[in-house]
Amino acid sequence: MNWVKKCRLPAIKAIQYEGYLCIKLEDLWIALYNSFNSTQIREIDIHVLDEIPNKSMRSWNPFSKQELINAIEKCNNLSVPGLDKLTWNHIKSIIRNKDYIFKLIDITNTCIDLGYWPSHFKTSTMIIIPKSNKSVYNSPKLYQPIVLLNTIGKLIEKIIGEHLQFHTTSNSFIHYSQLGGLKQRSAMNAGVILTHIICLGWVKNLIMSTLAFDIAQFFSSLNHQLFPLILDKASLDQKVTIFFKNYLVGKKLVIVGVILFLLYLTLILALVKDLHYHLFFLLFIFLLYFIP
Numbered sequence: 001m002n003w004v005k006k007c008r009l010p011a012i013k014a015i016q017y018e019g020y021l022c023i024k025l026e027d028l029w030i031a032l033y034n035s036f037n038s039t040q041i042r043e044i045d046i047h048v049l050d051e052i053p054n055k056s057m058r059s060w061n062p063f064s065k066q067e068l069i070n071a072i073e074k075c076n077n078l079s080v081p082g083l084d085k086l087t088w089n090h091i092k093s094i095i096r097n098k099d100y101i102f103k104l105i106d107i108t109n110t111c112i113d114l115g116y117w118p119s120h121f122k123t124s125t126m127i128i129i130p131k132s133n134k135s136v137y138n139s140p141k142l143y144q145p146i147v148l149l150n151t152i153g154k155l156i157e158k159i160i161g162e163h164l165q166f167h168t169t170s171n172s173f174i175h176y177s178q179l180g181g182l183k184q185r186s187a188m189n190a191g192v193i194l195t196h197i198i199c200l201g202w203v204k205n206l207i208m209s210t211l212a213f214d215i216a217q218f219f220s221s222l223n224h225q226l227f228p229l230i231l232d233k234a235s236l237d238q239k240v241t242i243f244f245k246n247y248l249v250g251k252k253l254v255i256v257g258v259i260l261f262l263l264y265l266t267l268i269l270a271l272v273k274d275l276h277y278h279l280f281f282l283l284f285i286f287l288l289y290f291i292p
Contacts, residue, residue, distance in 0.1 A: 016138055032128060035140035044226055052233045055171045060237035062109050063159055065101055071158040082124055086151040108156045115242030121153030122250050164240075173234045224248045 014021040017031035072095065075088040095101045111117060125148040134142050149157075168174045169182060178185075194210070201208040227248065231241045 014138070015140060017140055031140050032143070032145075036145050046226075046229055049229055049233055052230075054233055055173050055235040057235045058167055058171060058237070060112065060163070060167070060240050063105050063163065065105060067159050067162060068095070068101060068105055068108075068155075071162060072155060075155070075158075080148055082148040082150040082154070084150040084152065088151065091151060091155060104152070104155070108159055111156065112160070112239055112243050115239055115246055117243065117247040117249075118153075119250065121150055121156070124149045164236075167236060168234050171234070 014023055015028060015031060016022070017027070017035075020027070022028040022031050072088070072091060075091075077088050077092075079088055081087050095104070127146045127148065128143050129146055130137050130143050137143070165174075165182065174182065198208045198210075228241050228245045231244060
């Protein structure tokens with residue numbers, strides 16, 4: 001796994017942050033931390049959530065054996081493990097014993113029932129790697145964090161994410177304009193819809209154009225305070241909201257999967273009522289999944 005080892009960088013000046021050179025390790029840490037957690041200290045206006053209607057309350061069913069098996073079958077055996085040093089090969093060997101499967105399911109259900117995410121699963125290794133094909137590397141924005149989570153915790157997060165997707169799609173909380181990252185939908189659907197709209201414009205002799213943008217460091221800059229409030233709008237079982245509040249405690253760098261990312265986009269799309277802007281976000285999601 002050569003990519004996790006020390007990388008030889010071109011001879012350049014020291015990283016600069018807010019006009020100062022980071023010549024001490026403490027200065028470098030502050031620069032990287034503030035760059036990757038830029039929204040955590042900002043005040044938020046919770047009234048923006050008023051645009052999202054409340055859904056009807058739904059019960060949260062316990063996790064099943066099949067959900068765990070489905071989640072682990074999708075895992076790549078070549079993924080780099082976290083501090084626990086367990087690979088997916090190890091986990092797949094362990095769950096051949098049915099007793100261990102049910103123990104993992106019991107741990108997952110207990111985390112939700114108690115509203116508690118163990119600190120062991122919150123501990124992770126973060127590796128800062130340079131972005132490729134840059135002429136210089138003198139700014140924190142020219143680097144990106146790679147976070148290695150404990151494997152069992154990552155598996156439990158996958159199971160919870162699948163459960164959460166089922167609830168938020170079945171009650172139509174996930175916005176209809178969100179196609180990428182959801183089951184039975186894909187970024188290909190976004191491309192088909194965009195093509196359809198463009199062709200309709202051509203039929204009407206209109207000049208069609210598209211505009212794409214990139215939200216810099218979107219995943220690493222999600223505001224922790226907002227997420228439980230979004231879950232309340234989805235009207236999930238209260239124990240789920242309590243769990244995610246604890247899930248974020250002690251996490252300085254928030255790690256989210258696709259489904260949590262889409263919940264944040266639901267808020268953005270609810271604030272944008274114009275159809276043309278919804279199509280704009282369709283294009284954004286399309287590019288997100290198809291352009292490296």
